[in-house]
Amino acid sequence: MSQPAIRLEDVSFAYEKEKVLEDISLTVDRGEFLGIIGPNGSGKSTLVKLILHLLKPQKGKIEVFGESIEFLKDRSVIGYVSQKANTFQRGFPATVREVVASGLYGKLGLFRWMRKQDWEKVDQAIEQVGLTSLAHRNMGKLSGGQQQRAFIARALVSDPQLLILDEPTVGVDAKSQEQLYELLTHLHQQKQLTLLLVTHDIYSILSVVDRMACLNKRLLFYGTIDEFAKHDQEILSQLFGEGHGTLSITLSKGQKQLV
Numbered sequence: 461m462s463q464p465a466i467r468l469e470d471v472s473f474a475y476e477k478e479k480v481l482e483d484i485s486l487t488v489d490r491g492e493f494l495g496i497i498g499p500n501g502s503g504k505s506t507l508v509k510l511i512l513h514l515l516k517p518q519k520g521k522i523e524v525f526g527e528s529i530e531f532l533k534d535r536s537v538i539g540y541v542s543q544k545a546n547t548f549q550r551g552f553p554a555t556v557r558e559v560v561a562s563g564l565y566g567k568l569g570l571f572r573w574m575r576k577q578d579w580e581k582v583d584q585a586i587e588q589v590g591l592t593s594l595a596h597r598n599m600g601k602l603s604g605g606q607q608q609r610a611f612i613a614r615a616l617v618s619d620p621q622l623l624i625l626d627e628p629t630v631g632v633d634a635k636s637q638e639q640l641y642e643l644l645t646h647l648h649q650q651k652q653l654t655l656l657l658v659t660h661d662i663y664s665i666l667s668v669v670d671r672m673a674c675l676n677k678r679l680l681f682y683g684t685i686d687e688f689a690k691h692d693q694e695i696l697s698q699l700f701g702e703g704h705g706t707l708s709i710t711l712s713k714g715q716k717q718l719v
């Protein structure tokens with residue numbers, strides 16, 4: 461049987477003395493779309509940084525595609541779009557195409573010339589996110605949502621098997637958010653990409669993810685959307701406190717819809 465895309469076993473992490481994550485165990489299967497939600501400061505970004513090996517856990521094991529994250533040979537299997545991706549400085553002198561091409565540097569080495577086929581990959585990634593008409597525009601002249609999509613293209617250009625997005629909808633208007641979820645659904649369903657999405661936007665992700673992880677230092681819930689729907693009130697008040705609006709979810713034949 462193939463190894464899961466991500467496996468965390470009893471992972472704990474503290475910044476100096478402040479415990480941020482305690483005993484987190486979860487598995488993300490290949491091709492799965494996992495949503496991670498939790499209140500501010502609940503450790504979501506820290507969890508992502510541990511999976512990216514930007515931080516090292518004090519306790520526990522992290523594996524990506526069956527390899528311990530410390531020894532992962534090909535880091536280009538993971539694409540990452542960070543929380544700050546859509547706060548690009550207006551005057552930054554780089555076009556969409558150049559920014560997307562920078563996603564290949566890790567694979568090519570910084571000083572190797574881009575070949576024709578590398579630029580083709582760049583253009584394909586730009587097309588995938590629907591930015592072809594803006595490929596030569598300066599990044600600083602794009603809207604937050606367009607910048608976000610350019611950063612997704614940069615993450616996609618090296619053909620990752622796992623794409624991690626940390627709060628991609630922050631500061632992005634409603635229409636761009638909708639387009640972003642359509643794009644993620646396409647990448648999940650048509651390209652069988654494994655996706656991990658950190659968000660505050662619980663209402664939108666319920667219709668796109670397969671499983672949910674609800675985090676507040678500890679994992680308070682980890683399961684399918686159907687399981688979540690059975691206990692949504694209890695889980696949400698544990699996460700965000702009493703009085704959080706309740707959700708009503710209809711599930712039929714894979715169609716997940718909020719009503």
Ligand SMILES: Nc1ncnc2c1ncn2[C@@H]1O[C@H](COP(=O)(O)OP(=O)(O)OP(=O)(O)O)[C@@H](O)[C@H]1O
Pocket residue numbers: 475478480498499500501502503504505506507
């Ligand atoms: N570099 C750091 N040094 C010390 N403490 C940190 C550092 N980064 C985060 N923290 C603390 O760790 C805790 C978890 O932070 P983290 O950013 O992982 O939470 P989060 O759930 O992603 O929050 P948000 O939703 O606000 O982005 C918070 O209390 C935060 O203040």
